[in-house]
Amino acid sequence: MQNKTTHSLWLVAPAAIMVAIFFLYPLFFSLYSAVTLEDGSLTLAHLTKAFSLYSNDILFTIAIVLASVVVLAILSITISAMIVLSPFKSLVSLLGLLYRLPLFIPFIVTAQMMRTFLAKNGLMNNAFVASGMMTPMDTISFLGWTGIIITFVWKQLAFSTLLLSGAMAALDQNQIRAAQNLGASRVRILFHIMLPQVFPTLGVALVLSTVTMMSVLSVPLMIGTGTPTMMSADMAFRVNSYGDYNVANALGLVSYLICSGLAWFYLRQSLKDKGATA
Amino acid sequence: MHSNHQHQPEPSVMKKCKCFFDAFNSRMSFWSQCVFILIFALILFGPITNLLIWTVAETWYFPNALPSQWGMKYWYQVFNPYSDVSGSLLTSIFIAVLTVIVCLLVSVPAGYALSKHSMPFRVFWMLLFLIPQAFPNLTVYMNIARLFYDVGLNGTIVGVVIVHSVHGLMFSVWICVAAFASTDPMLERASRNLGAGPIYTFFHIVLPQAAPGIIASCIFVFLESLDEFTGTFFVGAPDITTLPLLLYTASMEGNYQIASITALILLVPSILFMLLINRFMKPEMLAKIGK
Numbered sequence A: 001m002q003n004k005t006t007h008s009l010w011l012v013a014p015a016a017i018m019v020a021i022f023f024l025y026p027l028f029f030s031l032y033s034a035v036t037l038e039d040g041s042l043t044l045a046h047l048t049k050a051f052s053l054y055s056n057d058i059l060f061t062i063a064i065v066l067a068s069v070v071v072l073a074i075l076s077i078t079i080s081a082m083i084v085l086s087p088f089k090s091l092v093s094l095l096g097l098l099y100r101l102p103l104f105i106p107f108i109v110t111a112q113m114m115r116t117f118l119a120k121n122g123l124m125n126n127a128f129v130a131s132g133m134m135t136p137m138d139t140i141s142f143l144g145w146t147g148i149i150i151t152f153v154w155k156q157l158a159f160s161t162l163l164l165s166g167a168m169a170a171l172d173q174n175q176i177r178a179a180q181n182l183g184a185s186r187v188r189i190l191f192h193i194m195l196p197q198v199f200p201t202l203g204v205a206l207v208l209s210t211v212t213m214m215s216v217l218s219v220p221l222m223i224g225t226g227t228p229t230m231m232s233a234d235m236a237f238r239v240n241s242y243g244d245y246n247v248a249n250a251l252g253l254v255s256y257l258i259c260s261g262l263a264w265f266y267l268r269q270s271l272k273d274k275g276a277t278a
Numbered sequence B: 001m002h003s004n005h006q007h008q009p010e011p012s013v014m015k016k017c018k019c020f021f022d023a024f025n026s027r028m029s030f031w032s033q034c035v036f037i038l039i040f041a042l043i044l045f046g047p048i049t050n051l052l053i054w055t056v057a058e059t060w061y062f063p064n065a066l067p068s069q070w071g072m073k074y075w076y077q078v079f080n081p082y083s084d085v086s087g088s089l090l091t092s093i094f095i096a097v098l099t100v101i102v103c104l105l106v107s108v109p110a111g112y113a114l115s116k117h118s119m120p121f122r123v124f125w126m127l128l129f130l131i132p133q134a135f136p137n138l139t140v141y142m143n144i145a146r147l148f149y150d151v152g153l154n155g156t157i158v159g160v161v162i163v164h165s166v167h168g169l170m171f172s173v174w175i176c177v178a179a180f181a182s183t184d185p186m187l188e189r190a191s192r193n194l195g196a197g198p199i200y201t202f203f204h205i206v207l208p209q210a211a212p213g214i215i216a217s218c219i220f221v222f223l224e225s226l227d228e229f230t231g232t233f234f235v236g237a238p239d240i241t242t243l244p245l246l247l248y249t250a251s252m253e254g255n256y257q258i259a260s261i262t263a264l265i266l267l268v269p270s271i272l273f274m275l276l277i278n279r280f281m282k283p284e285m286l287a288k289i290g291k
Helices: A002-035 A045-085 A089-099 A107-117 A123-130 A145-169 A173-181 A186-215 A218-223 A231-242 A245-277 B002-007 B009-055 B073-078 B084-115 B122-134 B138-151 B157-181 B185-193 B198-227 B230-235 B243-252 B256-278 B283-288
Strands: B057-059
Touching: A002 A045, A002 A245, A002 B084, A002 B122, A002 B138, A002 B157, A045 A089, A045 A145, A045 A186, A045 A231, A045 A245, A045 B009, A089 A145, A089 B009, A107 A123, A107 A145, A107 A218, A107 B009, A107 B243, A107 B256, A123 B009, A145 A186, A145 A218, A145 B009, A173 A186, A186 A231, A186 A245, A186 B122, A186 B138, A218 A231, A218 B243, A231 A245, A231 B138, A231 B230, A245 B138, B009 B057, B009 B256, B057 B256, B073 B256, B084 B122, B084 B157, B084 B198, B084 B243, B084 B256, B122 B157, B138 B157, B138 B230, B157 B198, B157 B230, B185 B198, B198 B256, B230 B243, B243 B256
Parallel strands: none
Antiparallel strands: none
16 A cells, blocks of 8 residues: 555656746745845845835736726626526527637737727727717727726636536526526526525636736737736836846735735635525 | 406406516517627627738728728738748647647646545645646746746747646646546456556556547647747747747737737637537536635
8 A cells, every 4th residue: 555655656746846846936936036135134125116116007907907807707697697597598509609719719819809909990999980989080099908908808708607607507406496486586596596606606717817817918018008007017027128036026926915815805705605604 | 246257357457467578578688688699799709800800901001991902911921931920830839749748748647646536635736736827827937937047948949848838737637637537447457357467457448548538638738838928928038939929029010910810820729629628518517616
């Protein structure tokens, strides 16, 4: 038995070592470099510098991420509720295929599509002009904070809806039927029976989406317009232009804190719910 | 009798009214859902259509609603064997194939070991492979680039392959665990009882059963590597140019035709993969996440 255990440890070892050397080590190194000076003593200088230079961008990033998460939540709840509750099967199967379309489309491709679509002479404005809703002079470019939010939502909606509609489909159908028989409307069923049960899945989908949005570099670079920009673009700039790893890592530390803040909010919320039902 | 006579028509009228309202409501909700799907489809296909138009637009300036000159000029430019796009397409595919091989070599044994519940600290190992997805990885790539710079791996194919493999590892390990867990342990035991060695049994009995899952994980890792931008941006640039990096450069230079054609090359496999996996990917299977 001992022999067998050692064998299986040997089998896992290569993969584990790869993650340790090429992910965990740089991760800890970034935390270390964010709070230490050259001689290894602890300091807050890099964090202070990061805040004094980039506090606007940090706020901008938080606002963008929160707005995207809220829009994502609303849209994915709407779509998955429609998929699970709608009585029109043909519409449901069409919607089920449609929402998955962007699932594996890379961010950089999405960014390029949006860069042309949302521009002043992009297809969106041209369609409005052609339909007579606008004149060419009224058109405005959506590249900027709205464009970044639109791009994030467009891409991440498939992922969050996939998780959420899966969780909704896996709910106990008898419960929903019982509520229907007792005269509950579809809206009431959604908000009082289904949503409280799929809350953990929604939370996971939104936290993972936040992590993704915080680490995407191509979207702020290609859709954003100068200042303010997202922290990911600042980090790349700090490293590529100044070779200043300390401040870049301090910004990285702030981005970890933002993600863990959201994760903490989600955990606290779901613990509260568990406390309420137990 | 009297009161009965008076009350009788009322419920039936009510019923008729209710039926009418129900039908009206249901028709209303049908049309409102149709409108929702239509708007959703327009939002989904709008950007894709714009991309497609740019690939065949030779000149397109404000305020023209559509290109003033259409043509395939840029396609010939792109598919010229000496163009940047052909070169970086080959680089991209070469890196993606190497990434798949590295991920396979590492995650098939790990997946096999982790599919056994007797594995010590199984949950710990599974979580370890999840970590690369749980942190914003931009900071990590930045620091890998710094470490690689010290050991001379920056700007080399090996460096980029390592970064892509670590990123793909989580998917390949988790999919391999699921693939090996679905194999029949009785067949393995029968083979051993009949006198086959452990290695023979693994390659002739266990591996063929897990093959579909492993192939799926290979396709996924291949696509992830093909599409990866951030890691290549830090570790590979400017020496290694993959398709996403070329797309980025072309787009920043305002060369939208080349950028759009490159984007289309990346777009087609990702949509095909979605359609392929759509048959196997039941949302119910994913419902366990987060519980």
